[in-house]
Amino acid sequence: MHATAESGADDRGTAKEPVLQVPMAAFDRLAPISLWALTDGTITHAGPTLGKIVRQDLAGQDLFALFDFRQPRNLSTLEAIPPAGLRVLLRLRADPAIGFRGLALPIGGQVFMQLAAGVSLLEHLGAFALTAADFSPADLTSEILYLLEAQAAVLKQSRDLNRRLEEARARARKQALTDPLTGLWNRRAMLDLLETLIAARKPEPFALMQIDLDHFKRVNDTLGHAAGDHVLRQVADILQSETRREDLVARIGGDEFVLIFRSVTDPGDIDAIARRIIARLEEPIPFEGHECRISASIGTTFSQHYTHLDVDRLLEDADVATYASKRAGRGCHHIYSPRLREGGAAPPPERAS
Amino acid sequence: MHGLINYGLQKFFQAVHGEDVWSRIVARGHLPRDGFEPMLSYDDRLTDAMLAAAETELGERREGFLEDFGTFLVAHPLCRPVRRLLRFGGESYEDFLHSVEELGDRARLALPDLDLPQLVLEEAGAGRYAVRCRWCRPGFVPAIVGILRALADDYGALVLVEADKEARDGREGKIAVTLLDGTFASGRAFSLGVLREGSEAETG
Structure with a gap:
């Protein structure tokens, strides 16, 4: 562990500056789907992948105007986020299918939200032309996307097989029940x-x-x-x-x-x-x-x-x-x-x- | 043998060598008249019979056409899902090489009864790697060589892929991979997520 991590003690969440001294570009690699906001909801910084998914520059915008908080319901200020953090579920107001889940944590006088794609977003992620570089290597979202795709392919093969078997069965049944000379039933x-x-x-x-x-x-x-x-x-x-x-x-x-x-x-x-x-x-x-x-x-x-x-x-x-x-x-x-x-x-x- | 592998070989013979060749392979090898079903399992002897019949019909030893089969799996439009699932391994060819050890586990996530060759990556530094393959079926190393070569094209990487001579027939083999230039060409586009048709353009 680095010294910076040790000094990032829980109790110092109210310090004026972020405790973790990490360049923002490196931090964006760690948490590409994240945002920072002032307690009044003004977004000060957003991770690059989050920007790609919501398709706009988030810095300077009002968090609550952009997102609808589903948990806690109708959250409208970030002032009361407990030092240990708060579980959040939010949806983009402009497109409710774009939902995220994550943790809001007060750090250095601002609130940091580390987010991940919500379940409803997973099936839509294909539309955003994302690559593995858009996710932290520690994030399993790309594995979930792989699984969804593999599962769809397997399901299609299974359906095709079922259809072919059903046709064969219908053919066999027809043959078993008809008189070949006249085509009448037997x-x-x-x-x-x-x-x-x-x-x-x-x-x-x-x-x-x-x-x-x-x-x-x-x-x-x-x-x-x-x-x-x-x-x-x-x-x-x-x-x-x-x-x-x-x-x-x-x-x-x-x-x-x-x-x-x-x-x-x-x-x-x-x-x-x-x-x-x-x-x-x-x-x-x-x-x-x-x-x-x-x-x-x-x-x-x-x-x-x-x-x-x-x-x-x-x-x-x-x-x-x-x-x-x-x-x-x-x-x-x-x-x-x-x-x-x-x-x-x-x-x-x-x-x- | 998992039907998916037999089915893949069938599609390869049909698409690359033609329906006539395939029907002669079926007749010679006493294979199922309607072909293989990807979701069923078959006796290993049918796979052996198919490869033996193909050697006779194509007048070529299996290592030759099995390498083409590996290329087919990555590059042919029919195998788009296979290519996509392979490309999930990483952002660059190097990332992909590092993901080959997960390939079997990945495949089993999708199809629990699918047994693929076990691959282990060895790193010798300066862009030199070796991929060790081991499988219950002998003689499939050339197919892995074909996959590794075709994926290099797909990523736009310039690599040398060479199987050890003694590896060709056995159940185990070692493939030397030398990465000369990871971004030699622009490669084909790839993005995560289920894509709309045509959204992944060829760019290289």
Whole structure:
């Protein structure tokens, strides 16, 4: 320790001249964000970095006109600063984001304030083109700025990673839930929706429609798989055009489809849709100079007919209704009722047609 | 290996040697088809496979392109954040040299699981220094040489940077740095704090 430091005893704070005999230029390196003021608030000297941040020459200005003291609230004189110093928080009146914290200490008849960037100022410091030379080497402000910047860079990378993972997940989910040939939903997606509808706290009524294509095997056997694939894509288009956005159209087997109509309870509406679908499916589908002719057997069950909803039961009942249509000669629609089960213990074997 | 390092190498091969070269390195080294993720960790063998594949594809031993990689980290616009974080080390090239020992700690402040080469500065006086490097991975000393050279340009300092010959392949190495003129050119501007785009002009 130097002799000057030892002679700078606490009790001599009221001496006429500063006790520490340090050239101001050197002192500015020690405390580049600091100021000296008379007890009436007139600033006599400011550290160079403080001047850069508030963007003006502070000497001669009124401290209280420039700064709003937040701690102690509304400080308006420096006369009562205790010899041991006073913790201060102040903000620039012209730009409240520019805030400082520090210690006010009476020295040699004036008040010295050693300051540091307040938290709100840290994120704005980039705007002041400061360099490491603007801070005391003992001040960790530049490390905080480094951390803020590093953290922002890392955060951006993490966000990018999350976005890419989310996209990959959405892609994988889409692949897992759709039928690659027709782009319709698959059996799993259909089961997912059924389970969701059933589990809903406030159940929404729906109609479950099963469609089995008739004579599709004949198209495949006589005109080949390319023709069969073409027909299936046409069927998918027709089914989608006969349903609304909120309904679900799924291909659950080779020539089996399931449609879920949400918030539909009127058997008349569903029967009209089924008939329209059959009519459109029976229109010849041209393929490479040939005409493919198919039809459909359709069966529907309604969720509101059950006191307890069960996925397997719903699917089985829609299947029973569909077999009833096949038994009735194909190309028609039945709505499930328990009577349909009495028509025969087991569904009759498919007739060749 | 931290994904950030693999990702950095990937960006280097893509930006400096081209996408074609990179896709051949991916195929030859059996690397992840979509490239590396900077925030994930990878088996060290993938890094080895990438460097071995790059040696074959570029027809060059790794010390050559790893030094270019070091330059890339400092000088390429894609690596702006890396350059900025390095420049936080100090006001002058000399300050930076004195901060290299903190580099690993600094990196860990940002990414706790990022393991970087340990650097120790030795001072021989009259502007002569030696940087000792040690890392768990062999053969990365040339990348440090590239960083030290490119940062000298960035600071506008005139320096000689030379790795000891025996250092080239090992896990440890010593790099001699001779500072001829700390303010030879004006260097590139640098200020603390997060900058607005374009506020840091090239001046030298």
